[in-house]
Amino acid sequence: xDRDRRAATQNILTIRNLRKxxxxxxxxAGISFEVRRGEIVGLxxxxxxxxxxxxxxxxxxxxxxxxxIQLEGAEMIPxxxxxxxxxxxxxxxxxxxxxxxxxxxxxxxxLLYGVExxxxxxxxxxxxxxxxxxxxxxxGVLSSGEQTRVALAKAMLNRPHLLLLDExxxxxxxxxxxxxxxxxxxxxxxxxxxxxxxxxxxxxxQEVCDRVxxxxxxxxxxxxxxxxxxxxxxxxxxxxxxxxVSREAPEVEPE
Amino acid sequence: xxxLPPRPVLAIVLRYFYLLRGTPARWMPIFAWVAIDMVLWxxxxxxxxxxxxxxxxxVPTLLGAVLFFDFFTRVIFGVTGVFLEDVxxxxxxxxxxxxxxxxxxxxxxxxxxxVTSVMGLAVMIALATALFGLPFFSYGLMIAPFLLxxxxxxxxxxxxxxxxxxxxxPSAEWFIWPVPAVVSPVxxxxxxxxxxxxxxxxxxELLPPSYVFEGLRTIVAxxxxxxxALALSGGLALVYLVLACWLFQRVFRHAVRTGIxxxxxxxxxx
Numbered sequence: 108x109d110r111d112r113r114a115a116t117q118n119i120l121t122i123r124n125l126r127k128x129x130x131x132x133x134x135x136a137g138i139s140f141e142v143r144r145g146e147i148v149g150l151x152x153x154x155x156x157x158x159x160x161x162x163x164x165x166x167x168x169x170x171x172x173x174x175x176i177q178l179e180g181a182e183m184i185p186x187x188x189x190x191x192x193x194x195x196x197x198x199x200x201x202x203x204x205x206x207x208x209x210x211x212x213x214x215x216x217x218l219l220y221g222v223e224x225x226x227x228x229x230x231x232x233x234x235x236x237x238x239x240x241x242x243x244x245x246x247g248v249l250s251s252g253e254q255t256r257v258a259l260a261k262a263m264l265n266r267p268h269l270l271l272l273d274e275x276x277x278x279x280x281x282x283x284x285x286x287x288x289x290x291x292x293x294x295x296x297x298x299x300x301x302x303x304x305x306x307x308x309x310x311x312x313q314e315v316c317d318r319v320x321x322x323x324x325x326x327x328x329x330x331x332x333x334x335x336x337x338x339x340x341x342x343x344x345x346x347x348x349x350x351x352v353s354r355e356a357p358e359v360e361p362e
Numbered sequence: 363x364x365x366l367p368p369r370p371v372l373a374i375v376l377r378y379f380y381l382l383r384g385t386p387a388r389w390m391p392i393f394a395w396v397a398i399d400m401v402l403w404x405x406x407x408x409x410x411x412x413x414x415x416x417x418x419x420x421v422p423t424l425l426g427a428v429l430f431f432d433f434f435t436r437v438i439f440g441v442t443g444v445f446l447e448d449v450x451x452x453x454x455x456x457x458x459x460x461x462x463x464x465x466x467x468x469x470x471x472x473x474x475x476x477v478t479s480v481m482g483l484a485v486m487i488a489l490a491t492a493l494f495g496l497p498f499f500s501y502g503l504m505i506a507p508f509l510l511x512x513x514x515x516x517x518x519x520x521x522x523x524x525x526x527x528x529x530x531x532p533s534a535e536w537f538i539w540p541v542p543a544v545v546s547p548v549x550x551x552x553x554x555x556x557x558x559x560x561x562x563x564x565x566x567e568l569l570p571p572s573y574v575f576e577g578l579r580t581i582v583a584x585x586x587x588x589x590x591a592l593a594l595s596g597g598l599a600l601v602y603l604v605l606a607c608w609l610f611q612r613v614f615r616h617a618v619r620t621g622i623x624x625x626x627x628x629x630x631x632x
Contacts, residue, residue, distance in 0.1 A: 129621070163624040166459040170619045188461040200625075201455045204377065204447075211380045218373035219460040245384070261456075 117143050118179070119269050119301030120165070125174035127160055127325075134160040136325035137174065142269065142301035147291065149312045149333060150305045152322035153353035158305045159198075161322070162271050165303070166196055178269055192221055197262040198273035202254060205247025209238055209257050212246055213264060220265035232260040235290060251278035259287060263294065270294065270302045276311060288315050309346040319345075321352045328352050370462045374470025375477070378444050382478075391439060396432050396482045397489055403428040404494040422582045424552065425496050427575060429486045431551045434512040434571060435542040436482040440475030441520025442527075442538045449532050454626045464614050468607060471524070472517050479513070504587050508574050511592065511599050515570040518602035519545070525610040528617060532626075550575050570599040 120142040127135045135157045142148045150158050163169035165176055167186045176183040181190045203212040210229065217225040233239060236256045241249060246257055255278050262270060272291070276284040292315060295302050306312050312319060313333045321329040329336060329352060333345055342348040382388050407420040414420075448454055457467070490496035498505070523538045530537075548558065548566045554576060555566035566572040573595035577588045617623040 159624075160621075163621070166455075168455055168458050168618060168624045169621050170615075186463075188463060191459075191461045194459075196459055198455075201459075202452065203456065204381075204451045204453055206384060206451065207377065207380050208384075211377075211384075215373045215377045215380070216456070216460065218369045218376065219457070219462050221369055221461065 118177075119144055119146075120303065121175075121177040121180075122161075122165075123175045123177075125161065125164060125176065126172045127157075127164060127169065128172055133325045135164070135171075138322070138325070138327050139174075140320055140327060140330070142303050144301060145295050145299050146317045147295050147302040147304055147315055149316035149319040150303055150322060151309075151312065151319050151349060151352075152305075153349075156322040156353075157325040158322055159200075159273060160325075162196065162198070162273055162303070162305070165269075165271060166194070167191060192265065193268040194271065195220065195262040195265055195267035195269075196271035196273070197255070197258040197275050198271075199255070199275075199277050200273070201258070203246045203257055203261060206245060208243050208245050209233070209241050209249075209260075210243060212257065213261060216261045217264055222265050228264060232263050235263065236260040237286070252280060252283055255279055256283070256287070259290070263290075266300075268300050270300055272302060272304045274305055274307065276306065276308065284311070291315065309344065309349055313345050321349070323352055368466060370460070370466040371470045371473065373462070374444070374467060375473050378447065378470075378474040379477075381447060391443070392436070392478045392482050393485050396436065396486050399428060399432050400425070400486050400489040401493070404490065407494065421494055421496055423579060425490055425494055426498075426578060426582065427551050429483075429490055429496070429498075430508065430512060430574070430578065431542070431546065431571075432486060433479060433483045433509065434516045434545075436479040437475055437513050437516025438520045438523070438541055439538075440478040441471045441517055442523050442535075443478070444471045444474040445520075445524040445527070446535055446538075449527060449535065449626070452626065454623050458618075458623060464611055465607075468521060468610060471521070475517065475520060476513070479516070483509075501581065504581065507587075507592050507596070508578060511570050511574050511596050514596070514599040514603055518599065518606040521603075521606040521610050525606070525613040528610070528622075528626075529613045545569065545571065548572070554579070568598070570595040570602070573598075 118141045122141070123139045124137045125135055125139070126133065126137045138161065150161065152158050160169065164171045165183070167183060171184065178190045178193060181187055183190055207215065213229045213232065214225065217229060222228050233242060236259055238256055238260060241253060246254060249257065255275065259275060262272070276287055279287060288311065291302060294300055304316060316333050318331065319333045319336065320327050329340070331339070337343060337345050337348045340348055342351060403425050407424045410420045410424070448457065487498050491498055519541055523541055526537050527534045548555070548562050549569045549571035550566055551571070555563050555572050558566060573591045577592055580588055
């Protein structure tokens with residue numbers, strides 16, 4: 108896509124009426140939302156709410172039953188390899204090959220994503236994620252926090268326009284989590300990328316996300332500023348609101 | 363224009379090279395088993411030569427057949443071995459969330475399998491010629507089409523076996539290991555398929571290796587290369603290759619539709 112056309116659209120990701128059912132159960136029930144340039148959007152919901160299903164469909168590893176997914180105006184269904192090159196992701200359930208070192212994994216994924224000046228770029232992300240000591244260490248012997256940082260380094264490798272993060276800080280200590288949040292904020296503001304972020308840490312969500320979507324039983328029930336939403340729905344904190352939405356409290360109606 | 367394959371294909375090949383380089387245990391199936399096979403069958407042929415006093419030698423027929431069949435086996439396991447690395451390390455999500463296409467992935471498996479099977483072939487030829495006097499090089503380039511057909515059919519079986527594991531789940535890898543043993547009796551590796559019952563002969567005639575091994579026996583006996591049979595065999599091998607790629611694509615699409623690919627860790631059929 109040319110620069111002018113890209114500049115013309117503020118939406119990095121546009122989802123319309125996305126649906127996925129397994130038998131009778133709708134895992135994702137016709138949701139629509141956007142992620143704008145430079146924006147960090149939190150996708151919140153209890154286990155089984157449909158967050159990972161949504162992310163899998165955006166990644167192209169799960170075929171939706173209906174709906175459309177557009178990346179900067181380009182349709183992603185059927186699979187659109189040039190558009191996929193502008194995305195990346197990190198998730199706790201997607202470890203990198205344990206028998207490869209950090210550098211080897213990054214080189215392999217750099218080639219997969221067609222990263223230019225790969226050696227230089229690998230050094231940059233290694234530095235940014237504080238992985239200098241682990242360059243030649245096999246990923247399988249790293250601590251879970253260190254593995255998370257390698258996964259994030261891989262996710263940043265191709266300077267994606269859309270970054271999908273499924274609980275990226277789940278296994279990090281508070282200091283490391285703080286550093287990673289800074290990196291992701293920097294990515295969103297300086298690189299003008301869009302981020303779709305799932306987390307069960309409501310304080311983190313409130314600190315990092317510009318906007319949140321509450322997902323329950325495959326539907327978006329609420330959407331808005333994570334700092335303003337709780338009060339607007341008569342709750343003290345985002346966590347209280349999360350619990351209410353997860354239990355589908357009658358006072359929280361879909362917007 | 364570059365002669366190098368696309369970068370995603372290089373990534374798959376490079377990843378396997380890294381795995382080989384990092385773990386000596388991965389070299390065992392490439393070198394050790396084929397070397398053991400050559401030594402074992404080399405001494406069996408030597409012993410058989412002492413029992414038969416016709417002046418003939420079992421080395422070209424028996425040891426040669428073992429060498430070609432081991433090459434075929436290495437091709438199957440070369441392709442499936444790279445695929446199984448992804449099963450064991452649960453890499454499908456990371457790989458297929460990238461711009462990697464199924465075709466590029468399959469080409470990567472084949473190139474990696476080619477490299478390891480050629481290395482195994484080199485070891486076998488070195489041992490069989492040095493220790494047991496197998497006259498491999500005296501046949502010159504006429505050997506090439508025989509190897510090529512075995513390679514193409516081995517790739518087809520490797521891709522089809524990988525598709526089965528992708529469809530049925532990680533534990534279905536046990537379907538892969540007996541594949542050469544199942545093919546061997548009906549492909550006439552050690553004897554003409556005319557020795558088999560008629561219904562097994564029909565199956566044998568559908569298998570490209572049966573023409574290869576029959577042709578090898580012919581040239582070892584001093585006959586001409588059976589080009590027509592080889593052409594038929596090569597055509598069959600290509601048909602199986604196309605069918606195997608189609609099967610893998612179809613299973614992959616099913617895995618994307620049903621969500622197996624996104625969470626490939628448990629059996630989904632059972």
